[in-house]
Amino acid sequence: MFKSEPSCFSFADLQSRPDGTEHWDGVRNFQARNFLRDEIAVGDGVLFYHSNIAEPAVVGLAEVVRGGYPDWTAFDPAAEHFDPQSRREEPRWYMVDVRYVRPLLRPVTLAEMKLHPALAGMALLHRSRLSVQPVTGAEWTYILQLGGVAG
DNA sequence: GCCAACGTTGGC
DNA sequence: GCCAACGTTGGC
Known part of the structure; x- marks a missing residue:
């Protein structure tokens, strides 16, 4: 699961990108970095x-559509998420590329996910501040069903 | 807008 | 290496 504030970057923004692809850069949390890398x-x-x-x-x-590679925005002093501690020889931060696939037929809200015991173990409910987090196969299938999309 | 949770930093 | 201070995230 990748989280984003829609005012910053929304699912519609992803859809509107050329080829529907975008760099998932700017993640500056070590645990999320480990997942990306x-x-x-x-x-x-x-x-x-x-x-x-x-x-x-x-x-x-x-x-x-592209696995973990160094987040070059960390090297750019003009970039919003510049980090002088990340060096090209030893990158501190990583990113991936993602591509738009399709919307859920209906959104599955946080409130709804909290109601389903099958989803009680989700990282989302316990590590709410982690912006990139794992989803189990069972959770994936369950959420797609709630969203009206076949898994 | 408030505030709880929590990751990170820095003093010791 | 501990822990207080601080900053940020994100639900409400």
Whole structure:
């Protein structure tokens, strides 16, 4: 699951990109970095989640089209998420590329996910501040069914 | 807008 | 290496 504030970057923004692809850069949290660098691979499915709004929700599906590689925005002093501690020889931060796949027929809200015991173990409910987090196969299937999309 | 949770930094 | 201070995230 990838989380984003829609006022910053929304699922519709992803759809409107050329080829529907975008760099998932700017992540500056070590645990999320570890997922981007070590766990996430080309072809992985992504649940796109809108955070920090009235009804936070999973709104659509994306997929990883390039696995973890150094986040070059950290090297650029003019970039918003510049980090002088990240050096090209020893990058501190990583990013992946994602591509728009399709929306859920209806969003699956955070409130709804809290109601389902099958989803009680989700990182989303316990590590709410982690912006990139794992989803189990069972959770993935369950959420797609709630969203009206076949898994 | 408030505030709880929590990741990160820095003093010791 | 501990822990207080601080900053940020994100639900409400």
